[in-house]
Amino acid sequence: MKFFYYFFLLLFTFSVQAQFLRKKKKKTLPYENIVISDSATQHLVKAIQFETLSKPDSLFFYAKEFKKFKAFLKTSYPLVFANLKEIPVNSNSILLKWEGSNTKLMPNLFMAHQDVVPAKQQNSKWQFPPFGGEIKDGYIYGRGTLDDKSSLIAIFEATEYALKNKYQPLRTTYFAFGDDEEADGNGAKEIAEYFIKNKIEFELILDEGPGVGLDIIPEISKPISFIGIAEKGYATAEITVDQESGHSSMPSKHTAIGILSQAVANIENKPFKAHYHGLAKKLFDEIASEMSFTQRIVFKNSWLFSGLIKKELSKKYSTNAFIRTTAATTIFTSGQSENVLPHKASATINFRLIPGDSVQDIVPYLNRVIKNPKVKVALKGNTYNASPIAKKKSIGYKALSKTSLELFPEAIVAPILVIGSTDSRHFNRTCKNILRYIPLRFTNADLEKVHGFDENIEIENYHNMIRFYIRFFHNLNEFP
Numbered sequence: 001m002k003f004f005y006y007f008f009l010l011l012f013t014f015s016v017q018a019q020f021l022r023k024k025k026k027k028t029l030p031y032e033n034i035v036i037s038d039s040a041t042q043h044l045v046k047a048i049q050f051e052t053l054s055k056p057d058s059l060f061f062y063a064k065e066f067k068k069f070k071a072f073l074k075t076s077y078p079l080v081f082a083n084l085k086e087i088p089v090n091s092n093s094i095l096l097k098w099e100g101s102n103t104k105l106m107p108n109l110f111m112a113h114q115d116v117v118p119a120k121q122q123n124s125k126w127q128f129p130p131f132g133g134e135i136k137d138g139y140i141y142g143r144g145t146l147d148d149k150s151s152l153i154a155i156f157e158a159t160e161y162a163l164k165n166k167y168q169p170l171r172t173t174y175f176a177f178g179d180d181e182e183a184d185g186n187g188a189k190e191i192a193e194y195f196i197k198n199k200i201e202f203e204l205i206l207d208e209g210p211g212v213g214l215d216i217i218p219e220i221s222k223p224i225s226f227i228g229i230a231e232k233g234y235a236t237a238e239i240t241v242d243q244e245s246g247h248s249s250m251p252s253k254h255t256a257i258g259i260l261s262q263a264v265a266n267i268e269n270k271p272f273k274a275h276y277h278g279l280a281k282k283l284f285d286e287i288a289s290e291m292s293f294t295q296r297i298v299f300k301n302s303w304l305f306s307g308l309i310k311k312e313l314s315k316k317y318s319t320n321a322f323i324r325t326t327a328a329t330t331i332f333t334s335g336q337s338e339n340v341l342p343h344k345a346s347a348t349i350n351f352r353l354i355p356g357d358s359v360q361d362i363v364p365y366l367n368r369v370i371k372n373p374k375v376k377v378a379l380k381g382n383t384y385n386a387s388p389i390a391k392k393k394s395i396g397y398k399a400l401s402k403t404s405l406e407l408f409p410e411a412i413v414a415p416i417l418v419i420g421s422t423d424s425r426h427f428n429r430t431c432k433n434i435l436r437y438i439p440l441r442f443t444n445a446d447l448e449k450v451h452g453f454d455e456n457i458e459i460e461n462y463h464n465m466i467r468f469y470i471r472f473f474h475n476l477n478e479f480p
Helices: 002-020 038-048 059-076 078-083 120-125 149-164 186-197 256-269 278-290 293-300 302-314 317-323 359-370 395-407 423-427 444-449 459-476
Strands: 094-098 108-113 134-136 139-141 173-178 204-207 224-231 233-242 326-334 344-353 375-384 412-418 434-436 456-458
Touching: 038 059, 038 139, 038 149, 038 459, 059 078, 078 094, 078 149, 108 149, 108 423, 139 459, 149 173, 149 459, 173 186, 186 423, 204 395, 204 423, 224 278, 224 395, 233 256, 233 359, 256 326, 256 344, 256 359, 256 375, 278 293, 278 302, 278 317, 278 412, 293 302, 302 317, 344 359, 359 375, 395 412, 395 434, 395 459, 423 434, 456 459
Parallel strands: 108 173, 108 204, 204 434, 224 412
Antiparallel strands: 094 173, 134 139, 139 456, 224 434, 233 344, 233 375, 326 344
8 A cells, every 4th residue: 555655646746846847937138139231141151252171182272262261351350350469370270369358357268160171072962152152042052151150250240340339358358260170170279289388267168069959859849059068078999800811712701891890780789888967967957847748757857767768868869979978980991802801801980978988998898899809909099088067157158048048038048968079179278168059040951961062051040140249248248
């Protein structure tokens, strides 16, 4: 009898939580209707036309395009370059300093990158030339409209607007615009080393990241303003098998390709352990109140249903990436002739690490799941663990959340783990609260266009980005 009593008491408690513990939405004032001129649109159109490639065919062409792009910026934003101090760097990156009214306070840093990925092999699939900056039906088409020239130009537009209206930031504000984020990020690394050398630490760093998702989580009808408060780590491993070569008419029982294929299959079938805590839990704690009755019960009581939650989140590659370190086979190399048994086979495995897992865990994990001494494992290239986690109580997060609700009042603001890498990874030693966010409304369809063909941005969406940065500058002054 006691069992049924406690069971129904527990069920009643769940029901109360689901029905009445909905998160109360904070009251916010809508942003003032800042009029954005057509010149701002034309500036983005022109910016798209510079082929600032991170993997150019010619180093001469590469440097020439960046110099032309910088000259365009100086012409288009005279107040910025007249009032902000330009700090010279060796690369084609740009570093600017905007003096604040209280130099005793820690400064802020805004980041974006000038470079874009190539589109040469996709030309035939584009409606318009990828570097044409064509406008059709209220959209601008071209490489960089989403990643990341729209953000860079919006920051310049907002800063020019602020200077024109005699605004001065409370905190000194730096702007860092890297030239090779899509490659190795050496430009940003050089800038980070400048700050480290000069012992400059920041209250806030804001780099590119997620934005306002409109249909990203099907269970949530409202837009979600995702603020990245950390990003995953990165590592690459190479697994190899060496066998005796021979004629394909007399194959051994297990060839080098066969052995390596089994190793890859083991990695895919036995992934890193899933965890529902930390950033994954923070995200769903924020949005669970907008889910269905049953889902609210589950997510509000994760202490009981964590196993079920991990099982469901693991089913989709998008949510699976939030709860575990992922491993993806990206290169498989072996064989040169159809009638010769290859003596060597190798595969490249790319890892993205969640906070709590370490680069040092990768080799033991691979040896454990592969279980074959013939497969040799080694890390290669640059590796780094997940970034520190920014605090929701930080000045930057509060100001960013406030500004997001001004521009997107129907949205839910939620912290998220960024699953890709940004230039901000080089700045971990200079700031405890690095945020990753672009004030851009996006859909799942938009995500497919990043680095894809027909990349485009709605003009009004871009104009709202400018309004966002203007309001964000002002809101940061409210948090001394």
